[in-house]
Amino acid sequence: MAHKHSQEEFNELVTAFFQGRMSRRRFIRRATQLGLSAALISRILPASLAAGGDFLESSPVAPNESPITRERVEYLQSKPYKNTTINVMVIRSAVGDCVEYHAPRWEEETGAFVNLTKVPIETLHQEIFADLKGKGQYDVYQTAAWFYGDFFTADKPAILEIAPFLKDPRYPFWDPDQFLPAMRRLYTWQGKLYGVLFDADAQILYYRKDVLGNADYQERFKSKLGYDLPNPPKTMQEMHDVASFFTGWDWNGDGRDDWGISLHGKVNEQGFFHFLTLAAPYVISPNNKYFYFNPDDMKPLINSEGHLRALEDYVRFLANGPREQIGWTLEQGWNVFLTGHAVMEPTWGDLPTLAQDRARSSVQGRVGAAIIPGTTEAFNPLTKQWEKSSLNAVGNTNGGSWHGVISSLSKQKEAAYDFLAFMANRKNAFFNVTNGWTGVQPAMKYEYFPPVGTGKVEEWENQGWDKDDAIAYLSAYYANLVLPAQEIYLRIPGAADYWHELDVRVSSVLSGATKPKDALDDLYQAWEQITDRCGREIQKKLYADSYAG
Secondary structure (H helix, E strand, O other): OOOHHHHHHHHHHHHHHHOOOOOHHHHHHHHHHOOOOHHHHHHHHHHHEOOOOOEEOOOOOOOOOOOEEHHHHHHHOOOOOOOOEEEEEEEOOHHHHHHHHHHHHHHHHHOOEEEEEEEOHHHHHHHHHHHHHOOOOOOEEEEOHHHHHHHHOOOOOOEOOOHHHHOOOOOOOOOHHHEOHHHHHHHEEOOEEOOEOOOOOOOEEEEEHHHHOOHHHHHHHHHHHOOOOOOOOOEHHHHHHHHHHOOOEOOOOOOOOEEEEOOOOOOOOOOHHHHHHHHHHHHOEOOEOOOOEOOOOOOEOOOOHHHHHHHHHHHHHHHHOOHHHHHOOHHHHHHHHHOOOEEEEEEOOHHHHHOOOOOOOOOOOOEEEEOOOEEEEEEEOOOOEEEEEEEEOOEEOOOOOOEEEEEOOOOOHHHHHHHHHHHHOHHHHHHHHHOHHHOOOOOEHHHOOOOOOOOOHHHHHOOOOOHHHHHHHHHHHHHHHOOOOEEOOOOOOOHHHHHHHHHHHHHHHHOOOOOHHHHHHHHHHHHHHHHHHHOHHHHHHHHHHHHHO
């Protein structure tokens, strides 16, 4: 290797290998002929080869993809989508910003251009379906999982199944078999995959483990309430006791009174999901899996005794957080916890992820996580009976689980899929779930630690995470997703309308304008009208199908 000619040959050899123009066996043979030692060759190979012989770990032509197929490398060298424009509609929020972040990186690789339009959440559903019924100007929609039912109301699906794309190694690689089952379900319809990996929402309880573990506070709590301070709370009553105990005094020592809990309740801002999550263990149980409708006749269950008690209980939490939270957006609710002024918050995985950002968080390394507390009795709305248990805990996948789907009207289907798959590639997907500003949560096994998945704590630490925060977060998130009792996600046609009516009425109750029972009785009638408009028998069938998977 001392000669200039040999050095040039070596550089050409490595370039050819990294670009996928040379097999592993041929690379080793030629490298040996050039005089490279076995030790040097072994150091080169792991840096470039993935576990499978058909994959490269990286390539200069695709610095933002890993792993990558050799066919993909060759395909990119031709700038396959040069001068191609795809039109993408996203929500005006963190997850939309995340798509915007990845767009220029994909453009650089492919020669394409992404024309991005951001739409407020309150009009997103309307904008998507107006486009589908009109000119069909958009190739990609960033959809919430609850929009799915509306994509399948016509004879032909309004969005494309992605199985044909997955078979082609020229596209960015991602593996749907890595989905956790609870999350894959939100990307499918009747067993077929339509969505491309992006977000994976669920709500669990985050808490200050240092505060609940404080010996002085434990003694004061026991003296006041007669039992040990729960660390963390396992029942709703314990959660109320903890929230009440830590409200109205300066437990963080900064001279200001602090709070037991933080929420966000602004209408049209997904605050209604807090109610759905906290209400689940009052209704769902081993003997009842239905939260929304009676499957026999599609009559709403929403004004049952269980739902009523849950809403009354939800209102009780208001006194344990700032009154202003009923008008707060997501980030306003999170900030109270992140700045160290709330002990608990039941919410999405954005919270522990944002907690790793020291520029906006003072709680890194002190964030505990647990499943949502359960109840000791649940109301079965089908039998109309209360049923007691030692602990009724219920899992959820509540939230948008925002991800891209391809319009059936798209004239740039291949480029549209390529862009979505680029963001689903492991390198980009892992970046998304470990950085709080993206609004993205973990859906794939490789993002979780053994024995659940194949992830490594060091990978999270390299992204700036506190080790214990990462372990607590992923352990609780997974535990929530595999609980035997689950609040099955509503994805039938009209789901956006059903939930909007719920959102408006919960907000009215939180503001004090409406009594809980009056709001739920009124909601019952509003849901009946939506069901009749959509077709009761059709809704009945699709509701049953949604529970079948």
